[in-house]
Amino acid sequence: MTRPVKHWDLALQLDIGGADQPLFVCIARGLEQAVAQGRLGAGARVPGTRQLAAALGVHRNTVIAAYRELLAEGYLESRVGLGTFVAASLPESKPRRFGKPPPLPGLARTLGYALGAQAVQAPGYVPVPRGTLALYGGLPDVRLLPRAALARAYRRALADPATLSYGDPAGHPRLRQALASMLSATRGLAIGEQDLVVTRGSQMALALCARVLLSAGDVVAVEQHGYAPAWQALRAAGARLCPLPLDAHGLSVDALATLCETEPVRAVYLTAHHQYPTTVTLSASRRLALLALARRKRFAILEDDYDHEFHYEGRPILPLASADTAGSVVYIGTLSKVLAPGVRIGYVVAPAPLLGALVAQRFYLDRQGDQATEAAVAELFEDGEVQRHVRRARRVYRARRDLCAHLLARSFGDELSFRVPPGGMAFWIKARRGLPVERWLGCAQREGVLFQPGRLFDFEQRASPFLRLGFAGLDERELVEAMRRLQRARKQARG
Amino acid sequence: MTRPVKHWDLALQLDIGGADQPLFVCIARGLEQAVAQGRLGAGARVPGTRQLAAALGVHRNTVIAAYRELLAEGYLESRVGLGTFVAASLPESKPRRFGKPPPLPGLARTLGYALGAQAVQAPGYVPVPRGTLALYGGLPDVRLLPRAALARAYRRALADPATLSYGDPAGHPRLRQALASMLSATRGLAIGEQDLVVTRGSQMALALCARVLLSAGDVVAVEQHGYAPAWQALRAAGARLCPLPLDAHGLSVDALATLCETEPVRAVYLTAHHQYPTTVTLSASRRLALLALARRKRFAILEDDYDHEFHYEGRPILPLASADTAGSVVYIGTLSKVLAPGVRIGYVVAPAPLLGALVAQRFYLDRQGDQATEAAVAELFEDGEVQRHVRRARRVYRARRDLCAHLLARSFGDELSFRVPPGGMAFWIKARRGLPVERWLGCAQREGVLFQPGRLFDFEQRASPFLRLGFAGLDERELVEAMRRLQRARKQARG
Numbered sequence: 001m002t003r004p005v006k007h008w009d010l011a012l013q014l015d016i017g018g019a020d021q022p023l024f025v026c027i028a029r030g031l032e033q034a035v036a037q038g039r040l041g042a043g044a045r046v047p048g049t050r051q052l053a054a055a056l057g058v059h060r061n062t063v064i065a066a067y068r069e070l071l072a073e074g075y076l077e078s079r080v081g082l083g084t085f086v087a088a089s090l091p092e093s094k095p096r097r098f099g100k101p102p103p104l105p106g107l108a109r110t111l112g113y114a115l116g117a118q119a120v121q122a123p124g125y126v127p128v129p130r131g132t133l134a135l136y137g138g139l140p141d142v143r144l145l146p147r148a149a150l151a152r153a154y155r156r157a158l159a160d161p162a163t164l165s166y167g168d169p170a171g172h173p174r175l176r177q178a179l180a181s182m183l184s185a186t187r188g189l190a191i192g193e194q195d196l197v198v199t200r201g202s203q204m205a206l207a208l209c210a211r212v213l214l215s216a217g218d219v220v221a222v223e224q225h226g227y228a229p230a231w232q233a234l235r236a237a238g239a240r241l242c243p244l245p246l247d248a249h250g251l252s253v254d255a256l257a258t259l260c261e262t263e264p265v266r267a268v269y270l271t272a273h274h275q276y277p278t279t280v281t282l283s284a285s286r287r288l289a290l291l292a293l294a295r296r297k298r299f300a301i302l303e304d305d306y307d308h309e310f311h312y313e314g315r316p317i318l319p320l321a322s323a324d325t326a327g328s329v330v331y332i333g334t335l336s337k338v339l340a341p342g343v344r345i346g347y348v349v350a351p352a353p354l355l356g357a358l359v360a361q362r363f364y365l366d367r368q369g370d371q372a373t374e375a376a377v378a379e380l381f382e383d384g385e386v387q388r389h390v391r392r393a394r395r396v397y398r399a400r401r402d403l404c405a406h407l408l409a410r411s412f413g414d415e416l417s418f419r420v421p422p423g424g425m426a427f428w429i430k431a432r433r434g435l436p437v438e439r440w441l442g443c444a445q446r447e448g449v450l451f452q453p454g455r456l457f458d459f460e461q462r463a464s465p466f467l468r469l470g471f472a473g474l475d476e477r478e479l480v481e482a483m484r485r486l487q488r489a490r491k492q493a494r495g
Numbered sequence: 496m497t498r499p500v501k502h503w504d505l506a507l508q509l510d511i512g513g514a515d516q517p518l519f520v521c522i523a524r525g526l527e528q529a530v531a532q533g534r535l536g537a538g539a540r541v542p543g544t545r546q547l548a549a550a551l552g553v554h555r556n557t558v559i560a561a562y563r564e565l566l567a568e569g570y571l572e573s574r575v576g577l578g579t580f581v582a583a584s585l586p587e588s589k590p591r592r593f594g595k596p597p598p599l600p601g602l603a604r605t606l607g608y609a610l611g612a613q614a615v616q617a618p619g620y621v622p623v624p625r626g627t628l629a630l631y632g633g634l635p636d637v638r639l640l641p642r643a644a645l646a647r648a649y650r651r652a653l654a655d656p657a658t659l660s661y662g663d664p665a666g667h668p669r670l671r672q673a674l675a676s677m678l679s680a681t682r683g684l685a686i687g688e689q690d691l692v693v694t695r696g697s698q699m700a701l702a703l704c705a706r707v708l709l710s711a712g713d714v715v716a717v718e719q720h721g722y723a724p725a726w727q728a729l730r731a732a733g734a735r736l737c738p739l740p741l742d743a744h745g746l747s748v749d750a751l752a753t754l755c756e757t758e759p760v761r762a763v764y765l766t767a768h769h770q771y772p773t774t775v776t777l778s779a780s781r782r783l784a785l786l787a788l789a790r791r792k793r794f795a796i797l798e799d800d801y802d803h804e805f806h807y808e809g810r811p812i813l814p815l816a817s818a819d820t821a822g823s824v825v826y827i828g829t830l831s832k833v834l835a836p837g838v839r840i841g842y843v844v845a846p847a848p849l850l851g852a853l854v855a856q857r858f859y860l861d862r863q864g865d866q867a868t869e870a871a872v873a874e875l876f877e878d879g880e881v882q883r884h885v886r887r888a889r890r891v892y893r894a895r896r897d898l899c900a901h902l903l904a905r906s907f908g909d910e911l912s913f914r915v916p917p918g919g920m921a922f923w924i925k926a927r928r929g930l931p932v933e934r935w936l937g938c939a940q941r942e943g944v945l946f947q948p949g950r951l952f953d954f955e956q957r958a959s960p961f962l963r964l965g966f967a968g969l970d971e972r973e974l975v976e977a978m979r980r981l982q983r984a985r986k987q988a989r990g
Contacts, residue, residue, distance in 0.1 A: 039679045039680065039683070039685050055810065056810065057809055057810070127662075127663070138661075139660065139661070142656045142659035142660055143656045145656075145659060147653045147654070147656075147659075148650075150653060151646075151649060151650035151653050154646060154649050154650075155643075155646035155649075155650070158642045158645060158646050159642070161637045161638045161640075161642075163837055164637035164640060164642075164834075164835035164836070164837035164838065165634065165637055165835065165836055165837055166633075166634070166836050166837070167622075167837065168622070184534045185534065188534070190534050200695075200861045200862070201861070201862055203859070203860065203861060203862045204860060204861050204862075207859060207860045207861075211731075229858070229859060229862070232859045233859050233860070236706075236856075236859055236860075314552055315550065315551065315552070339659075340659035340660065341659070341660055341661050341862075342658055342659035342660055342661070342662065342863075342865065342866045342867055343659065343865070343867075344861070344862070344863070344864070344865050361731075363724070364698070364702060364724060364727045364728050364731055365698065365699060365702045365728070365731075365860065366695045366696070366698060366699050366702075366839075366861070367695070367696055367698045367699075367724070367836075367839070368837075368839070369839070370837065370838065370839050370865055370868060371837045372837055372838075372868075373865060373867075373868065
C-alpha cells in the first residue's frame with residue numbers, strides 16, 4: 001500500500017566529488033541551488049528527511065544536519081506538525097528562464113539561420129475571452145455531443161490494456177470499419193477499412209497528402225478564398241500555390257484549364273461541397289469538367305469535404321470522389337464538425353499506393369493515433385450514437401441558420417447582403433460600403449462578440465467587404481444576444 | 496425524442512435529369528447501382544419506404560413503386576414483419592475497390608513519380624499474435640496503469656465543453672504546468688509552462704525539431720546503434736546522417752569532434768541516459784566534452800530522454816539539458832513509458848525562438864493535441880496518481896529486471912553475455928557464436944515468444960550477434976514462461 005504523495009522525488013545536483021566538504025554541506029548547497037534556480041519556490045514544502053535520505057542513499061542524520069544548516073541560515077523554516085518549507089520571506093527567486101538563453105554562442109544564434117530555412121508563420125493562438133460570443137464559422141456546438149456516452153465508451157476502451165499499447169499506424173481497425181461503413185452509405189464510395197487511413201483531423205490528413213504527393217516547387221491550384229492553414233500545409237511541403245477565381249458556381253474550372261496550359265499543375269486543393277468560406281456548391285457541370293481535366297492533365301484532386309453532414313436543402317451532394325473512375329481524387333474528411341474539433345479525428349480515402357505512403361509518413365510523424373479515443377469513437381458509431389447525434393445536430397443547426405438569417409435581415413436590413421447557405425455552419429456576408437468590416441470587428445470585440453473578417457480567407461489577405469459569421473456554435477438565446485452586441489458595435493463603427 | 500437507428504441515411508446517385516423515365520424507375524436504378532457497387536450487400540436491410548421518401552424528398556408511393564419494381568426483378572425480398580432486404584441469393588457483389596484504381600491514366604500512374612520523390616520506407620505493422628509473449632524493449636506494462644483513474648479524469652475533462660473545442664497548439668495549459676513541475680523537480684530544469692510544447696509522443700517531438708532545425712543536406716550525427724524511426728524523422732527533413740561509434744561509456748565524443756573537422760555538423764541526436772538500445776549511460780566526462788563541443792561548433796544537441804524515470808541504481812543521471820548554459824540542448828521526453836504508448840503524449844523543452852517555430856509547425860501538421868486526454872493526464876499529475884504509478888512501476892520493473900537476469904543466467908549460462916542494465920526496460924545481450932540470433936528468433940516465433948534482433952538497431956541494419964530483450968512488459972509468471980519458450984527455441988535453432 002503506497003501513501004499518496006503529490007510531489008516528485010527532488011533531483012539535486014550534488015557536487016560530492018570534492019573531499020573538502022562534509023556530505024551534509026554538499027546536500028545543503030544542492031538545496032540552496034535548487035532554491036536559487038527557482039526549482040523550489042518560496043513557501044514550497046521540501047521532502048521529508050526520511051524520503052530525501054532514501055532518495056539520495058545517505059543516512060537520515062545527514063539530511064537532518066543539512067536541513068538544520070539551512071534552517072539556521074534562514075533558507076528553510078519549520079512549521080510544527082506540517083513539515084519543513086522554503087522560507088516564505090526569501091527574495092522572490094528568478095528561475096533561469098530556459099526561454100531566454102544567455103547571450104552566448106550556441107543554439108540561440110544558430111537558430112536564426114535554421115528558422116530562416118524552414119520558417120512558417122506562427123498562428124498566434126488567442127483564446128476567446130470568457131463571456132465573449134464567438135460567431136466563428138468552423139465551430140460546432142460541442143454542448144450537443146453525447147459526452148456521457150463518449151466517456152463511457154472511453155472507459156470501456158481502456159478495459160482492454162492492448163488499447164494503451166502500440167497499434168496500427170493506419171488507425172484502430174474498428175474505427176476504420178465504422179468510417180468505411182459511413183462513407184459507403186452516405187458518400188457513394190464503395191470502400192472497405194483497407195481503403196482509408198485515420199489521421200488527426202483534416203489538418204494532418206492534408207499535411208500527409210502534401211508530403212507524399214508533392215516535391216519542392218510543385219504547382220498546386222487553390223481557391224482564391226479558402227482555408228489558410230491548408231495552404232500552409234501545402235507550402236510546408238514545398239508547393240507553389242496558384243489561386244483561382246470563384247463565382248456563384250464555385251471554382252472556375254476554365255481558369256484551372258488555362259493555368260494547366262502554362263504550368264505543370266500537380267494538384268488542386270478544393271472544398272467542393274460547401275466552399276470554404278463562401279458556402280457555394282460546385283456545380284454539376286464543373287464537377288464533370290474538373291474530373292475530365294484531372295484525368296487529361298494527370299493532376300490530383302485533394303477534395304476536402306470538411307462538413308458533408310450539414311446540408312439542409314435536399315440531399316447532400318455526393319463528393320467528386322464518388323464519380324471518380326480514374327483514381328484522381330484523394331478524399332479528405334474529418335469528425336471535427338460531426339463530433340468535436342477536440343477529438344482530433346480525420347481520415348483520407350485514397351488509392352492503395354498513395355495510402356501506403358501516407359501510413360509510412362504518419363508513422364514517422366506520429367507513430368499512431370490515440371487508440372483509446374479511436375476505439376471509443378468507433379463504439380459510438382457501432383451503437384448509432386454518432387448517427388443520432390448528426391441527425392439531431394443537423395436539425396438544430398438548420399433552425400439556428402434560419403434564426404440567424406431572420407435576425408440579420410431584421411437588424412441590418414440592406415446593410416448586409418448574403419444568401420442563406422444550403423449547408424455548413426456559417427454565412428458569407430457582404431457589408432455595404434458604409435460599414436467598414438475591420439472597424440466594426442474592433443468595436444464588436446469590445447462589445448463581447450467576434451466574427452471573422454473576409455481578409456482571413458483571402459489568398460493575398462487583402463482587406464475585404466466580406467465577413468464570415470458562424471451560427472452553429474451558439475444557441476438561440478446566445479444568437480439573439482450576439483446580434484444585439486453586433487448592432488451596438490455597428491453604431492459605434494459608423495458613429 | 497429520436498429513435499435509435501444504427502444505419503446512415505443512404506445516399507443514392509439518382510439520374511433524374513432525363514425526362515424519359517418515371518421517377519420510381521430512377522430510384523429503382525439508383526438502388527440497383529448501390530447493390531452493384533457493393534454499397535448495399537446481399538442480405539442488407541434497405542431503408543423503410545417512409546424514411547427513404549423523406550430523405551429523397553419524394554412521395555412515399557414513389558418509393559413503394561420503386562421497391563415493387565425491385566421485388567419483382569428479384570433484387571429485393573420482403574420478410575414479413577421485418578422489412579425489406581437485398582436478396583440474399585444475389586451473386587456476390589464486388590464493390591469497386593478504391594484500393595485498386597482501374598488502369599487508366601490518372602493518379603495511379605502519376606503517383607509513381609510523387610512517391611519516388613518523397614518515399615520513406617513503410618514500417619510494416621504486424622500485430623503480436625494472441626498468446627505470443629513479446630519481450631520487446633520499449634513496452635511498459637500497461638496493466639499497471641491506474642486505468643480507472645484515467646477514465647474518471649477523462650470523464651471530468653469532458654464535463655467542460657471547452658475541452659472539446661479548439662485550443663492551444665502548444666498543449667493544454669494544465670498539462671504544460673504539470674510537466675514543467677515534474678521536469679523542474681526531477682530533471683534539474685528550472686522551467687515554467689511557457690518553456691515547453693506538448694507533442695504526440697517523442698516521435699512527433701523529434702519530427703517537429705527536425706523540420707524546424709534542419710534544411711536539406713544538413714549533417715546530423717547519430718549513434719551507430721539507435722532508434723530507427725528517429726533516424727527516419729531526421730531523414731524526412733532532409734538530414735544526412737553520420738553514425739558515430741559507441742563504447743562502454745556511450746557515444747564517442749572524440750569521433751564527433753573528428754567529424755566536426757570535416758563536416759558542418761548541424762545537430763547530434765542521442766539517448767544519453769540509457770543509450771538505446773545498449774542501455775549504457777553517457778559518462779560525466781563525455782557529457783562535459785559534448786556540451787563544450789556543441790558550444791564551440793554551434794550545433795544542436797537533440798537529447799531524447801525517453802525513459803528517465805526508470806533508473807534502478809542510485810539516482811537517475813540529470814540530463815545534459817540541466818547542465819547546458821549555452822542553449823545548445825533541445826530536450827525531448829515522453830509519457831509513453833511513464834504512462835502508456837497509446838496515450839501519445841510527449842514534449843520538447845527548448846529556447847523560446849525554437850519553441851515558437853515548433854508550435855507553428857505543430858499547428859500546420861496537427862492543429863493541437865487531444866485536449867480531453869491532455870486535461871485528464873494533467874489531473875492524474877495534480878492528484879499525484881502519476882507520481883505514485885511511477886514509484887510502483889519502478890519497483891515492479893526492478894524486480895522483473897532482477898528475475899530476468901537470474902533466469903537468463905540459469906537458462907543460458909555463458910551462451911549469452913550481458914550486463915544488468917542500471918535502468919530502462921531491456922537487456923542488451925550478446926549471443927555466443929554457436930547461437931545464431933536470427934535463426935533463434937525464427938524458432939522463438941514459432942514457440943510463441945519474440946525478442947528484437949540487433950540488426951533492427953544497427954545503422955546499416957547489419958546482421959549482429961546482439962539482441963534486445965525487454966523485461967518490463969511481462970509479469971513474473973510470463974517471464975518464466977517466455978524463458979522456457981526461448982530455451983525450447985534455442986534447442987531447435989542449434990539442433
